[in-house]
Amino acid sequence: MRMERLTFLVLATIVGLLSLIGSTQAQLKLGFYAKSCPKAEKIVLDFVHQHIHNAPSLAATFIRMHFHDCFVRGCDASVLINSTSNNQAEKDSQPNQTLRGFDFIDRVKSLLEDECPGVVSCADVLSLIARDTIVATGGPYWEVPTGRRDGVISRSSEALNDIPPPFGNLSTLQRLFANQGLDLKDLVLLSGAHTIGIAHCQSFSNRLYNFTGVGDQDPSLDPRYAANLKANKCRTPTANNKVEMDPGSRNTFDLSYYSLLLKRRGLFESDAALTTDATTLGLVQKLVEGPIEEFFAEFAASMEKMGRIKVKTGTEGEIRRKCAVVNNS
Ligand code: HEM
Ligand SMILES: *[C@@H]1O[C@H](CO)[C@@H](O)[C@H](O)[C@H]1NC(C)=O
Ligand SMILES: *[C@@H]1O[C@H](CO)[C@@H](O)[C@H](O)[C@H]1NC(C)=O
Ligand SMILES: *[C@@H]1O[C@H](CO)[C@@H](O)[C@H](O)[C@H]1NC(C)=O
Ligand SMILES: CC(=O)N[C@H]1CO[C@H](CO)[C@@H](O)[C@@H]1O
Numbered sequence: 001m002r003m004e005r006l007t008f009l010v011l012a013t014i015v016g017l018l019s020l021i022g023s024t025q026a027q028l029k030l031g032f033y034a035k036s037c038p039k040a041e042k043i044v045l046d047f048v049h050q051h052i053h054n055a056p057s058l059a060a061t062f063i064r065m066h067f068h069d070c071f072v073r074g075c076d077a078s079v080l081i082n083s084t085s086n087n088q089a090e091k092d093s094q095p096n097q098t099l100r101g102f103d104f105i106d107r108v109k110s111l112l113e114d115e116c117p118g119v120v121s122c123a124d125v126l127s128l129i130a131r132d133t134i135v136a137t138g139g140p141y142w143e144v145p146t147g148r149r150d151g152v153i154s155r156s157s158e159a160l161n162d163i164p165p166p167f168g169n170l171s172t173l174q175r176l177f178a179n180q181g182l183d184l185k186d187l188v189l190l191s192g193a194h195t196i197g198i199a200h201c202q203s204f205s206n207r208l209y210n211f212t213g214v215g216d217q218d219p220s221l222d223p224r225y226a227a228n229l230k231a232n233k234c235r236t237p238t239a240n241n242k243v244e245m246d247p248g249s250r251n252t253f254d255l256s257y258y259s260l261l262l263k264r265r266g267l268f269e270s271d272a273a274l275t276t277d278a279t280t281l282g283l284v285q286k287l288v289e290g291p292i293e294e295f296f297a298e299f300a301a302s303m304e305k306m307g308r309i310k311v312k313t314g315t316e317g318e319i320r321r322k323c324a325v326v327n328n329s
Contacts, residue, residue, distance in 0.1 A: 060197030074310025076151030
């Protein structure tokens with residue numbers, strides 16, 4: 001009897017200790033702030049509803065920013081950190097040159113600091129803003145479980161290594177996505193975000209003017225479309241105007257990005273790459289057939305997966321007071 005009780009106590013203690021260890025490796029969960037800051041998610045959503053109509057094009061920049069954040073050191077708001085005299089941050093790396101909307105995030109964060117100081121992470125704020133602005137502009141909904149914590153490190157060189165370049169071929173894209181635990185299906189679905197927003201000529205002008213270094217054009221780009229770009233927005237190799245990635249429907253989250261790919265009108269080599277492999281081409285062809293609800297549902301699943309990349313939880317990282325600077329800096 002005694003022996004049994006002792007065994008029970010020992011076992012109970014072990015189970016208790018294990019769950020303690022488990023809690024430091026906490027998971028994201030829906031409504032993480034329900035007790036610690038019950039209004040948090042509503043504050044974000046209300047701000048988005050009040051302000052996004054002034055600048056609906058920000059929805060595109062926020063979903064892109066969320067992607068760039070998650071691909072470098074996980075979704076930890078490292079993309080929001082300013083450079084300092086002795087550190088060049090992700091923000092100041094080549095792939096981030098055209099990110100904007102940082103003040104929008106700062107304003108939401110300061111409302112949250114007023115409500116519950118030091119509770120809501122910048123990483124969660126960015127994840128929620130990305131989702132809420134896309135939904136508010138007519139795009140798909142996805143779940144955003146919360147509980148991410150903020151990183152304290154942000155290096156420009158890592159952004160350059162980890163963020164896929166527009167000139168990447170399929171194997172490069174596959175490798176960079178696999179580094180984040182994402183597969184070819186995620187690649188095809190998440191690239192679908194290029195159904196909204198703009199690019200600058202510099203992101204693809206090599207395809208128009210000097211594809212292999214002999215003044216040639218990328219043969220995988222529809223020559224009529226290339227001619228049109230060269231006659232209008234991208235008149236010289238150094239022109240840097242904005243071009244709609246999905247002409248005529250840059251504000252509408254729809255299937256036209258995928259139909260453009262099949263017409264060889266994807267703007268980047270990375271877009272065109274999705275039709276160079278049987279698996280990804282098959283996925284594109286299936287998505288194009290619709291219905292759009294199917295794309296939205298699958299996109300949502302991939303976004304939620306992306307939002308979980310290498311997140312810091314529990315006692316890792318910190319809750320930054322200002323998103324642009326680490327605490328105690
Ligand atoms: C597959 C690899 C990807 C590559 C190589 C890539 C590359 C790029 C480039 C070069 C631009 C244009 C930047 C400029 O010239 O201003 C861009 C824009 C954009 N990207 Fe991607 N991207 C990729 C995946 C994604 C993903 C996963 C998302 C989001 C889920 C995304 C969302 C966007 C959006 C919304 C824009 C428009 C931004 C705006 O209007 O300001 N991209 N991307
Ligand atoms: C893809 O690009 C990488 C890096 O530029 C290159 O090493 C590789 O050979 C390319 N793969 C294919 C199949 O073209
Ligand atoms: C095309 O690229 C080659 C090799 O990089 C370079 O020498 C040449 O000056 C470029 N031509 C133009 C028109 O940019
Ligand atoms: C971060 O940098 C931006 C742009 O230089 C600046 O406007 C902002 O005030 C900085 N934020 C902080 C908290 O230092
Ligand atoms: C938004 C932002 O900080 N963009 C910077 C990205 O990096 C370049 C340098 O490569 C800076 O000039 C931009 O200001």
